[in-house]
Amino acid sequence: MNRFVQSINVNELIRPLGQLMVFSLGSAIALSGIALMLALVLDQTAVGLALQDKYNVTLYTYTLINLPQVVIDGLTIGFVYAAIALGYTMVYGVLEFINFAHSEIFAVGAFIGVEFLIAMDSSGLLRSASIGMSYLLLILAILLGMVAAGGLAVTVERVAYRPLRGASRLVPLISAIGVSFLLQDVIRLVEGLTTGDFNRIFPSFGNFDQRLNFGKLALGATNINLGISIKSIIVIVAAMLMLIGLNYLVNATRIGKAIRAVAQDRHTASLMGINVNRIISITFLVGGLLGGAAGVLYALKFTRIDPFVGFFPGLKAFAAAVLGGIGNLTGALLGGIVLGMLETFAGSYMGVFTMGAAGSEYKDIFAFSILILVLIFRPQGLMGENVGQKA
Amino acid sequence: MSLLSLNNVHSHYGHIHALKGISLDVNKGEIVTLIGSNGAGKSTTLRTISGMMHPTSGSITLNGVDISKMDPHAIVLAGLGHVPEGRGIFPKLTVKENLEMGAFTVTDRQAVEERMEYGFTLFPRLKERVSQYGGTLSGGEQQMLAIARGLMLNPSILMLDEPSMGLAPVLVELIFDIIKTLNEKGTTVLLVEQNALMALSIAHRGYVLQTGEIVVNDSAANLKMNPLVQKAYLGMD
Structure with missing residues (x-):
C-alpha cells in the first residue's frame, strides 16, 4: 500500500487542478471585466435608460447581480465542452484526423444514461430513492453512458477508420461524417421503434434541482445572491475529476507514455514493441469514455435530449479544441472553459446590451466566429504547436 | 544456424x-x-x-x-532491435522517457535501470541531458540516444x-x-x-x-x- 502511494506522481494531480483553476478564474475575471465595462459605458445611453424605465435598475447593477450565476453556468458548460474537446484532440494527436463522429458518441452516451434513469423511474425506484441511492443511480447512469460511448468509439475506429489508415487524409474524414449521420439516424430509429418519442427527458429525482444558497453579498446598495445549483456542482466536480484523471493517464502512466510516443512517431513506436493498433484503440476508448460521461452530464444540466443533441456541443467542442490548439490536451481544457464562459456571457447579456435586438439565440455566433478567427490568425491555437508534430 | x-x-x-x-x-x-x-x-x-x-x-x-x-x-x-533511419527520436519525450520507451516491453524494472546505466556509460553525454526533450538534442546526441534506446531491449540482433x-x-x-x-x-x-x-x-x-x-x-x-x-x-x- 505504501509503495502504491509512493508511486503516485502527486505533481501530475496538482498541476492540472491548478491549470483548471487558473483557466476558470482567468476567463471569469476577464469576461466579467468586459461585461461590467460595457455596462458602465452603456448605462447612460438608450440601452441603460430603457432598462431603467422597465425594471427601475441601472444596467451596471443588473450586470453585477447576474454575474455569479453567469460565471457558474459558464463554468458548467465550459467543463462539458472541455471533456468533449479532449476526445477530438486526443484522436487528432494520435491520428491527425478529426473524428467528426465524436459528437454522436457523446449523444449515445447521453441517451444510454438517460434511458437507464427513465427505466429506473418507471420501475418506481427513483421516486422512493434516498439521497444516497439517487447519487448512486446517477453515478451508475454516468458509468453506463461512459461504457457505451467508449465501446462505440472503439468499434467505430475498428470498422470505419482502421481499414482506411493508409488512404489520403480526406477519406477517413468523409467516413467520419458518414458515421456521424448513421449514428444520428440509428438513435432516431431505435428511439422511434422502442419509445415512439425522439425527445427524452432526464427524470427529476434526488436533490439535484435544489440550490445551495450562501447568502447575499452587499455591494453598496445592491445585494447579490450567491448560490449554486447542486446540478452545476455535480457537473463541475465530475468533469474536473475526469479531466484530472485523463491528465494523469497521459502524463504519468506507461499507457500514457505509449500514447504520446504513438502521437509523435507511430512507426518508431512500433519498433519499440508498442502495439500501435491497441494504443489507437485505447485512445478512442478514453475519448469515448469522456464523451459519454459528458453526454450524461449535459443531459443532467439541460434535461431534454434528442438524437441531434450531439451536433452543437460537438461542433463547439471542436471549436474549443481548435482554439486551444488541436492535439494539445491542456489547450482543450483552456479552449473548452473559455468558449463555455464566453458563450454564457454572450447569451446572458447580449439581449440587454442590444435592447433585445440580438438575444441569447445568437450566442452560437461567438463559438464559430472564434473558430474562424483562430483558423485565420493563429491556426496552431492558443497553446502553440501540436503534440504530434516532429521537432 | x-x-x-x-x-x-x-x-x-x-x-x-x-x-x-x-x-x-x-x-x-x-x-x-x-x-x-x-x-x-x-x-x-x-x-x-x-x-x-x-x-x-x-x-x-x-x-x-x-x-x-x-x-x-x-x-x-x-x-530484434531496429535503430531506424533518421533516428526516430520522440521529440517531445525526455531522454529518460525515450530510453524507457525502448524498454516498453520489459517488465523487470531492475533490468531497465541497469540497461539505462549501461547506455549512460557508453554515452555519458546522454546522462547530462537526461531530462531534456529528445527534440532539443544535437544530431549526434540523437544518434547516441537512438542506439542506447535500441539496446534497452537487450536485442539478440x-x-x-x-x-x-x-x-x-x-x-x-x-x-x-x-x-x-x-x-x-x-x-x-x-x-x-x-x-x-x-x-x-x-x-x-x-x-x-x-x-x-x-x-x-x-x-x-x-x-x-x-x-x-x-x-x-x-x-x-
Whole structure:
C-alpha cells in the first residue's frame, strides 16, 4: 500500500487542478471585466435608460447581480465542452484526423444514461430513492453512458477508420461524417421503434434541482445572491475529476507514455514493441469514455435530449479544441472553459446590451466566429504547436 | 544456424518491385554490413525485416522463428532491435522517457535501470541531458540516444540504419567505435551504411546491394579489395 502511494506522481494531480483553476478564474475575471465595462459605458445611453424605465435598475447593477450565476453556468458548460474537446484532440494527436463522429458518441452516451434513469423511474425506484441511492443511480447512469460511448468509439475506429489508415487524409474524414449521420439516424430509429418519442427527458429525482444558497453579498446598495445549483456542482466536480484523471493517464502512466510516443512517431513506436493498433484503440476508448460521461452530464444540466443533441456541443467542442490548439490536451481544457464562459456571457447579456435586438439565440455566433478567427490568425491555437508534430 | 536469415525475399511498394529476391544471413556475434547507393533497397531490407512492410514472397527467420508475417511490435518481442533511419527520436519525450520507451516491453524494472546505466556509460553525454526533450538534442546526441534506446531491449540482433547520416566526422568515428565495442561485448549487428569505408572497417562480412539485388557477398577484407566496390562505393579508380 505504501509503495502504491509512493508511486503516485502527486505533481501530475496538482498541476492540472491548478491549470483548471487558473483557466476558470482567468476567463471569469476577464469576461466579467468586459461585461461590467460595457455596462458602465452603456448605462447612460438608450440601452441603460430603457432598462431603467422597465425594471427601475441601472444596467451596471443588473450586470453585477447576474454575474455569479453567469460565471457558474459558464463554468458548467465550459467543463462539458472541455471533456468533449479532449476526445477530438486526443484522436487528432494520435491520428491527425478529426473524428467528426465524436459528437454522436457523446449523444449515445447521453441517451444510454438517460434511458437507464427513465427505466429506473418507471420501475418506481427513483421516486422512493434516498439521497444516497439517487447519487448512486446517477453515478451508475454516468458509468453506463461512459461504457457505451467508449465501446462505440472503439468499434467505430475498428470498422470505419482502421481499414482506411493508409488512404489520403480526406477519406477517413468523409467516413467520419458518414458515421456521424448513421449514428444520428440509428438513435432516431431505435428511439422511434422502442419509445415512439425522439425527445427524452432526464427524470427529476434526488436533490439535484435544489440550490445551495450562501447568502447575499452587499455591494453598496445592491445585494447579490450567491448560490449554486447542486446540478452545476455535480457537473463541475465530475468533469474536473475526469479531466484530472485523463491528465494523469497521459502524463504519468506507461499507457500514457505509449500514447504520446504513438502521437509523435507511430512507426518508431512500433519498433519499440508498442502495439500501435491497441494504443489507437485505447485512445478512442478514453475519448469515448469522456464523451459519454459528458453526454450524461449535459443531459443532467439541460434535461431534454434528442438524437441531434450531439451536433452543437460537438461542433463547439471542436471549436474549443481548435482554439486551444488541436492535439494539445491542456489547450482543450483552456479552449473548452473559455468558449463555455464566453458563450454564457454572450447569451446572458447580449439581449440587454442590444435592447433585445440580438438575444441569447445568437450566442452560437461567438463559438464559430472564434473558430474562424483562430483558423485565420493563429491556426496552431492558443497553446502553440501540436503534440504530434516532429521537432 | 544463423541468427537472422533472409531467403529469397521480395518486397513491393505498390507496383514498384523494391527487393528482388534478397538472401542473406547474419550469424551470432557478427557485424554484417549492407552497402549500396541511394535507392538500392538497403532501408527497405531493414524495414521488411522489422515488419514495417511485409515481404510479398520469401521467408525471414529470427532465432529459427519465421517473422515474415508478424507485426513490428511482435518482431521486437522476438528479439530484434531496429535503430531506424533518421533516428526516430520522440521529440517531445525526455531522454529518460525515450530510453524507457525502448524498454516498453520489459517488465523487470531492475533490468531497465541497469540497461539505462549501461547506455549512460557508453554515452555519458546522454546522462547530462537526461531530462531534456529528445527534440532539443544535437544530431549526434540523437544518434547516441537512438542506439542506447535500441539496446534497452537487450536485442539478440541490433539493426542500424545509416548511423553516420548527417554527423560530423569526429562523431561518426565515435559512433562506429561504440558499435564495435558493443559487438565485442556480444551484440550481433546488421549495419546499413552509405559510408562504405567506415562500415567495412568494422564489419566482418558485407553484402553489396544494387537496385534490389545482392550483387556481391564476401568478407569485409575482400570487399575492400573488390574492384567493383572500390570503384562504386569507395571512390577509388
